[in-house]
Amino acid sequence: MYLLSKALIFPPVTEADDDGLLAIGGDLSVERLILAYNSGIFPWFNQGEPIIWYSPSQRMVLFPNELKISKSMRQIIRKGTFSITFNRHFKEVISNCKQMYRPGQGGTWITDEMEQAYIELHKKGIAKSVEVWQNNSLVGGLYGIDLGHVFCGESMFSKVSNASKMAFIYLVQKLEKENYKLIDCQVYNNHLASLGAKEISRDSFINYLNKV
Structure with a gap:
């Protein structure tokens, strides 16, 4: 080290x-x-x-064209249960991610210093957010680092069922249309795997980063 x-x-x-x-x-x-x-x-x-x-x-990533959307989630999308905005309320999203209780974690890794650092990145147009709304209330979202061809996801939150999943699906579909190579999910978890994410080697990930 x-x-x-x-x-x-x-x-x-x-x-x-x-x-x-x-x-x-x-x-x-x-x-x-x-x-x-x-x-x-x-x-x-x-x-x-x-x-x-x-x-x-090993890096957990999602290639946009490999996104998996369940039948139940497709029904929710069709019903218009949620509305979505992009990069309009970054501070609110990171604040909610910071405060969100996560089972098995003793506290948040989004420290005060970390929160302010990513707010500065947002001001520079590098850190971006997705906001999910229900009845005019912010109920879910995510934020990450936009490298222009790779989006590095950092954290997400959900106050109602499926809200964070909705944010992720919206982001992936948006980035696919804009020809992004992949979404970096950092480390393995079952939730992201269910959406189509998988592990690749660090060398492969670095190669994608270098393919501007």
């Missing part, structure tokens, strides 16, 4: 350990975060911990 200095550099991702841990320290400046995401690296740490940077050997 590498200890970062103020210099705007990261070690090669091949130096990450078996858990994907690559480096510690540095900062969450706009410049460092942009470098990290373009290098296949992301920050992940809890409140009170130093900044920790990861690059897992």
